[in-house]
Every structure is written in structure tokens, then in C-alpha cells.
Amino acid sequence: MTHIAIIGNGISGVTAARHIRKRDSQCRITLISAETDHFFSRTALMYIYMGHMKFENTKPFEDHFWPKNRIDLKRAYVEKVDFANKTLHFDNDAPMAYDVLVLACGSKPNKFGWPGQDLPGVQGLYSYQDLETLEENSPGAKRAVIVGGGLIGVEFAEMMLTRDIKVSFLVRENRFWGNVLPPEDGDMIMRHMREHHVDLRLNTELKEVIAGDDGRARAVLTSTGEEIPCQIVGLTAGVSPNIAFLKESDLETQRGIMVNEFLETNIPDVYAIGDCAQFHQHPTGRRPMEQVWYTGRMMGETVGATITGKKTAYKPGVWFNSAKFFDIEYQTYGDVPGKAKEGQQSFWWEHPEGRIGVKLVFDETTHRFVGVNTFGIRMRHVVFDKWFHEERSVEYVLEYLPDANFDPEFYRKHEKSICDKFNKEFNTNIKPRKARWKRILNIA
Amino acid sequence: MRPIQKIGLALFLLCFSVFVISLSLGSFQMTESALRQGMEQVGASEAQQQYVIDQLGEEDGKVFGSQFAYVPALTELVAKANAAVMAENGVSDEEIEQLVTLSSADGAVNYTSEIIDQVFSPETAAGKNKAIRDNTGWMIGREFSGVEDFKNNLDQKKQDINRGIVGQLGLPDDKIKYLKYHATKAATVGLIRDHVGLFSIICFLLSCLGALLYIVPQMNDGTPGIKNDGVFFLNVMNRGWIGISFGTFLIGFYVFLYKFPEYITNWVLMLDPVSESISGKPADQWFMYGVLYCLAMGVMGIRMMVKYRHNRYQIVRTGSILFFQFAFAFTLPQILKSLNRPSYDLKSAWPLEYTFFFDYRLDEHLAAGTLGWWMIGWGIVLFLVGVPTFTYFFGKRWYCSWVCGCGGLAETLGDPYRQQSNKSTRAWKIERWSIHLVLVFAVIMTIGVVYSFLPFESISRDIFIVIVAVLLVGTLGYVWFLQRKHTIFQTTSLYLMSGAGVMLVGVMVYNHFIVNAENIMFFNQYQLRGNYGFMIGFVFSGVVGTGFYPLMGNRMWCRFGCPLAAYLGLIQRLKSRFRITTNGGQCISCGNCSTYCEMGIDVRAYAQKGQNIVRSSCVGCGICSAVCPRGVLKLENGPDDNRAETPVIIIGNSGVGLSDQVTY
């Protein structure tokens, strides 16, 4: 009986385990994690802190799911993998042999060697343990300084504010999340953060964390020479693969574990998926590491097929993602670059109240539609996915935009206002058509 | 918290305390006029009243400090009156003894008509004479195995006779029950009686004002959006002592309301002026309940709208449910009452409105002429045509979270407790059994009740049986037909459902056509009615349904008990355009949707697979969609084909293809 060991019970490891079990009812599956007994949703960490949910609520499967599907859970830290002898060495238990190994060990927050980065009160936000640390750091804290402007940073800020802890947010670039969000989009989000009393410091970097008499973080020193007193320092300047335990081995790694399009590493029967995987060459030509939930899930689905005998290449479809910035929901489909690309044009519409916006990006000459960002308005994944496959023009997209609307019933519609603005700017005469189920569901 | 909110909260707590304490503020005076007033209300005759008044004696004019002292005194008084009735009019032990002695003069029993006349003179004791003849006539000339046997038979009949006499001349139990309440209310004197207006303003107006002062300023809390910060830290929402106290209060409230209204007459009294100005009649406990219901829904409905001010679905929906409560459940019946018409809440559909087919309601309607006929017709069309049609187009939500009163309270007063509902698959299993059993019980009871009522005019029992059988069998056939195309119900459910239907038809046909039994469903209709009313009407929908809000979520009743929800749910699952669409692959399995689903549906389990949510229990409240931080869920009506199918693969992954269908 084949024994498949999976290191990491995050979304990618769990998806792999589930798909393996669905396709092969015989093999033995062991899911290993040092973090928690059961799979929980990392993306929901903030909601536990803010009191929207309990930890229990963030578990996507009930505890009886695992024994029922004969997926063995093991709570242990893998200290070393002996690839030659196909054996795992744990911190708390006897070694375990495997036949196939899936590395799904995720990420850890980046630390860039700042002085004082390891002081009590300074922390990242990635694991369940980080959340516990944050709970310990919170009582009595008056201000938090958050370093690094990405999604986890905004979530960190929102969390702090729910406990009446003021927030200063250091962003290295001149714009929040500047490598992903185009200027208008970023401006809207920054305005919204300020509306929530976030003290945004653009073009500002962390120089040093200063300790107080009690040995805890007391203030940060910024690149502008300012000292900001604070009790919590949130390090949210990105993540990197959590692979220190694999470094001294034959496994080929760079920033992450190197894999080919089949998610195979350089060692036979060893695969890497999720946040920790780095492609030699990304199958779609995108960045070699995409550390998000959905890609982890898709890699899990793919490796599940491969391991159970149907060798499958990782082939993610059109890019999509989503997030929430305080009260503004964000969804994106296709490719909307932070900095405009040569030969592309973009269009921005914003609601007068300033919390709803849509960005469309298209090819300058052919007008082929390449990507959309939506803020405060929900749009349908299926419909955009279809439009990309059909290589529709931006005019087509606008005309049929109501098909894509996914806001709850009775919400005010904005398609007409969006088209009006486009018509004015591009001298066209597009009128949005009524949504039709036939088109949405692709019914012949 | 802003100062104005603090003032509001303090005001509310103060007024609420006055409301609770007011129960202990009344004094009750035992007077002839109060007693008569109470007895008028329960329709006691002059003679019946006189017996009670005669017993007053030195209690006359006595003032009791609380209803807890007054009610027992009243009960004793009535018991004495009934004892007097018995002493005067009942058959006594001596008389029975006389009958026995006379009948068994020669050792054997020879009971005759003459003996009856001898003991009960037809001239001076005509009543008793007749009663004895009516009840023991069959014993005349009969053989008994001995004197003992004869005496036992007589003794037994004596009790029946005396009960009948008390029922006629004294006060029977069912009247006493209501008398307690009416006489207590009428006997109120002192603080509350003297300041009815003041108390009602404090308890009903100022309390709401306080609550609103606390709630409305939340309009300005941050930008509009989901406001669930701290929900799991708050004592009141997490089975802390405040939450448990509130639940206990609600349970107590229902127990007193249904079973011991005589102890809460002070609350009713405060509303007399309001009731009189609307319908011209004094308030009763149900009017008080109606007012409280409306106020609780109104205030908490406003809270709902403030909380979800960014969400137009929630605002429109809450507006609708408030409208139906105020206009249909509260005002319309009051108007009908003031016009001396049968009070009827037009939106309340069978089988939630389980008394709809009870003989007294049917009689009441039939007595009301055209309007009554129209009401009966409306009620039948509503559940037979209206419910399936609307549910086909809009899903169960059109009723459960847009119209229904129970749902209305759950969506407003109960909203803070939605996260307490149990999401486990075990709970789901219990739910399926429990709610469908209640539906079966409701159907059985109603068939029994209607059968006993019939025949009526051209509707014979035969026709009724045939109609019900055709409806049941036809529906089942349709289910099987649809099931051939798509798997809708699990096979076990389908067989259970069919088994239950076939058995019902079988029982009906057997009892009616073959053995010709009076009790078509084996049990006496009054017994069925009584059990249903107590178990389902009172315990389940009242005590558990509302009292358990803080403990097990706000839809306990709707989820586990409501037969109408079961019926709507079957249609929603079977054939409806409603679904909650899952937005492709956007779900991050965070769990907000499942956590805040009041029906305990594990929404995430579907969303993370990219599957639409088509569940019979979904009431379409829309909160899962509202709280989803990734915009994954949308309630909508669309083509019903394939709406519940598991997608081959979640959108976004082109590598794992069609042939790799994986189902979980």
C-alpha cells in the first residue's frame, strides 16, 4: 500500500489529500502539520481576532471528516527529510517512512534584518501562533506600526482598529500596494483607509525598532528619521517560502522549492505545491511564485491527479483574486498591472461617493479586453472567464456588463453610468443590455 | 458609545425594569362587581354567577397584595361555589345508597323505573330524576353479577352526572381557566389601575424610545459595511449570563402567556386604552402579545436596517416583513374584530396556521357569510396554489423572510443570535427528521379534524378522502417524475417520503371505506388537536422557538419545527428557480457565511466546491451573501435546470479537465 505523506495542512496540502482520496480509496495518506490539529482557513485569522468568528468556525471541515475519509492527521514538526531513505524525522516522534512526499509547507512572514525585528511586540501575521501572540501583545497597546503595504497589512490595520489601537502604516512606495493596484484604484483604497483613521505614511520605510526599558518594542524609527511610539509592530512586508528545514538537502531550492509544470521537484516522488513552490518557468508565463489561496488549491487538485496515476500539468486559467479593504470589496479577473503596460489602455469609473470603482484594461489597438478590477461592486467569475476565452473587446464587455453583475438583488446598478463615462472618453455609443440568463449560463 | 446612546440604553433598561416590576405592583380587590365582570367575560349565566357571589362571605372587599395571593383565593372561592352547586343539585352518596338498598331488597339486583321515582320525586327533583334516567336507564332490568357490581356502576355514573351538573349550574374547568384571568384583571386596584396611562407610556413608549436612542446613532459608526466586530466577545450574544437571563425571561413570558395569563394581567391592563381606541374592546393577553411583538419587531427591525444600511436587499426585506406584521398580523385582525367579523391574519397559511380547519374556526367563518366563505377559500388557495407558485418563482424566502410573523421576529429580535445555530451535519440530520415529522403530524391532525367536521353541504367524507388521496399520490408521482431527470432527494428520503404518503392514504382508505371508523386517523380529533396545540403550538413554536434564541439561534422553530417551512422547503428543493449562486472559484473558505447562517446551513461546504446552494431549509435571509468578504454568494432566481449540480471543476483550473470529475 502506497504511503503518501503531505507536509502542511493548509489549503494546498488538504486539497491534495482530498483529491488523492477521491481517486484512490486504497492508499495511506498522512497529513502533517506543526501548526494546528485540523485544517483551518488562514484567510480568516483576522475574523477570529475581531470577534466575527471563533477558531472552530474557521475549520472548513468537521473533525469527523478526516477519519471518515481515512486521512491520518499528525501534529508534529518535520525537522528533517531523509530523501535517500524516504523518511521523515519529527521533533516529537519516531521517524516515518513514505513512498510519495508532497511538500505543502507554506510561507512565513518576511523579515529583512531590521534592528530590533525580534523584540517582543514585533510580529508577523501568518500562523495561528502569530494570532495568539497578537492576543498577548494587544492588551494595553495604544498604537501599532504596520510595515509593508499589502493585503495582510490592511487586514492587520483593521484588526488593530477594532481594539481601539491606533495604526500607523508604513508604505515603501508612493502608493499603497503599488505593484498591484493602478493609481486610481490605489487612491480610492488609501482614501478609504484614511477614512478609517489609518495614519498612512507613504515613501517611508522601517529603519529600526527601538526597545523600551522592559525590553519590549517601544517605538519605531522610520527612514524619514521620525520616531513613532508604539507597542505593536506588524511586519507585513510579504511572505517567503517556509523551507528552512529543507535547506541542507539534495532538494533543489531557490526562494522556494523548484518545480516543473507537473509540480515535480528534482527528487523523484517528491512534489511541492502551494506557497512554497517556485516554478522554473511558470506554465502561463506569470510570476514563478503566486502565493494565494486559489493557486494553492489548484495545485492541490493537480498534484492529486498526478499522484493517483493521471499525470497532469499545472495549468491555471485566467488569473483571478479578491480581497477586502475595510468595507470595500475587491475582485479582479484577468491582468490589471499596477504600472500601465506598453500598448495597453485603461478606463476608470468611480461612483461619486468614492467607495465603488471599476477599472478596465484593454489592448490599445485591438481593444481586446485584458483585465478588470472591481471595488465595492461584485462581478461574476464565470462570465468574465468566458469573455476572456472568447477574446471579447472592451466594448463588448461594457455592452454586456449587466450579465456580469453579481451584487445582491435590489442594489443600485451602475452599468449605465459606467458606459456613459466610457462613451464620453472614447467617443463610442455603448448602451448596456439587460442581463440574460441564457448568456450567463451559456444555455444554447 | 456616544452620550446619547448611553442615555438611551439607561432609559431602556429603566423602562424594561419598570415593565418587569410592574407585575408586582398591582393590588387586587375581591368584590362582587369584579367577579361579575370576569364571569360576564367567560359567559357565565346569572345563576352561575350567583353561586360564586354567595360564597364571597367575609372575603368581600378584601384586598390582596399580589396576584399570587389573589388567584389562589379566587380559585378557592370558585371551588366552594362548585361544592355548593353539588351539595344542592348533585346526586349524593346517600341517594345512591338508597337506590342500591331499594333495588336489592331480596338480595338480587332489580333496578326499576319506580325505584328512581321513589328516590327522586319527579315533582320535587325533576332535574335529578331526568339525569339519573338519562344516565342509568340502560341498567333497568339488567342482570348484575352482584350488588357490589351494581353499586360500582351507579357510583361511576354518579360522577358523570355530577360533573354534568357542575358544568351546567356551576363553573366548569374550561371556564374557570379564563375566569381566573378575567376576574384577576377586573380586580386590579391601586397603583397600576390608577396610572394605566403613565405605565403604558413608560413600558411601551419610553422603552422603545430608549432603545432607538441607543440604536439609531449607530448610523454614524464608521462607513457602511458589515458590523460584526466583537460578536463573539459579547456576553449577551454568547450564552453569557445576560443572554441566558434574556432567554429565561422569554421562556417565562411564553409559559405565563399561554398557561397562566392570570399572573400577567397588569401588562394587559396597561394596554386597555390602546385596545379600546382601536377596536373598542378591552385588551386581552393576545392583544398585549401582539403589541409587544410589533414593538420588538419594529425596534429591532430598525436596528437591522441601521446595521445593514449598505445592503438594499436587507433594507427592502426588513421593510416587507415589518409591513406584513403591522398591517396583516396586527391591524387587520383588529379591524375585523371591531366590525365583529372573524379575526383572520390573511398571510398566515396552513399548516403553520394549524387551527385553520378546526371546527370552531370553520363555524365562525361560515357564520360570517360571504366574507367567511371568502376567507376559507383564500386560506385553501393560499396553501394549495399560492405557496407552490410563489415558491417556484422566488424560493421559500418569499414567505419565511419576507412575510411570516415567526420569521419576522427571528429576523429582527433574533438577529443578534443567528451565529448560535448549530452547523454540524448531525444537527442537519436531526432537523430533517424533526421538521418532517411535524409536517406529517400536522397533516394527520388536519385530516382527522376535517373528517370529523364533514359532511358539509355537498362535500361528503368520500369526496374529501378522494381529494386528499389524489393530492398526496399526485405529488409523490410528480416527485418521482422529476427525480428521474436529476437527483433531487437522497434515495432514503425519497423512500421515506413515499412510504409516509402511501401509508397515510392507506390508513384513510382503510378506516373510511373498510372499517368505517369515526376516527379516520385512529385517534380522536380532540386528542390530536390537544396534543398538537400543546406540543407544537405552545412548547415548540413559543417556549423553545423564541425562548431559545440566545442559546441555539433565532430560527430554532423555523428549522426544526415549522410544518409550513417543511412544506415550502420540499418545494424549494424540488422545483424552484431560487438558488444561491456561488461565484466561481472565489471562495476562500473563511466561514463567515456558515457562521452567520441562522438556519445552520454549512454554506461554505458548497461555496468552496464552487457549487450553488440549493437547500430546502434556506430561508433566503441573504445574510450569508452580505457577510461574505469575497463577494462569493448571490441569492437569485433563474432557470431551475441544473441549479444544484456540482461543477465539474471549480472555475480557474484548466488543467484538471472534464473527465476528472471529482465529487465529494
Ligand SMILES: Cc1cc2nc3c(=O)[nH]c(=O)nc-3n(C[C@H](O)[C@H](O)[C@H](O)COP(=O)(O)OP(=O)(O)OC[C@H]3O[C@@H](n4cnc5c(N)ncnc54)[C@H](O)[C@@H]3O)c2cc1C
Ligand atoms: C492573514 C492572511 C490572509 C490571507 N488572505 C488571503 C486571501 O484573502 N486570498 C488569498 O488568495 N490568499 C490569502 N492569503 C494567502 C493564503 O492564505 C496562502 O497563500 C495559503 O494559505 C497558502 O496555503 P499553503 O497550503 O500553501 O500553505 P499554508 O497554509 O501556509 O500551510 C502550510 C502548513 O505547513 C506547516 N508546516 C510547514 N513546515 C512544516 C514542517 N517542517 N513540519 C510540519 N509542518 C510544517 C505550517 O505550519 C502550515 O500549517 C492570506 C494569508 C494570510 C496569512
Ligand code: SF4
Ligand atoms: S443560506 Fe444564506 S440566505 Fe439561506 S438561510 Fe442561510 S444565511 Fe440565509
Ligand code: SF4
Ligand atoms: S463567506 Fe464567502 S469566502 Fe467565506 S467561506 Fe463563505 S462563501 Fe467562502
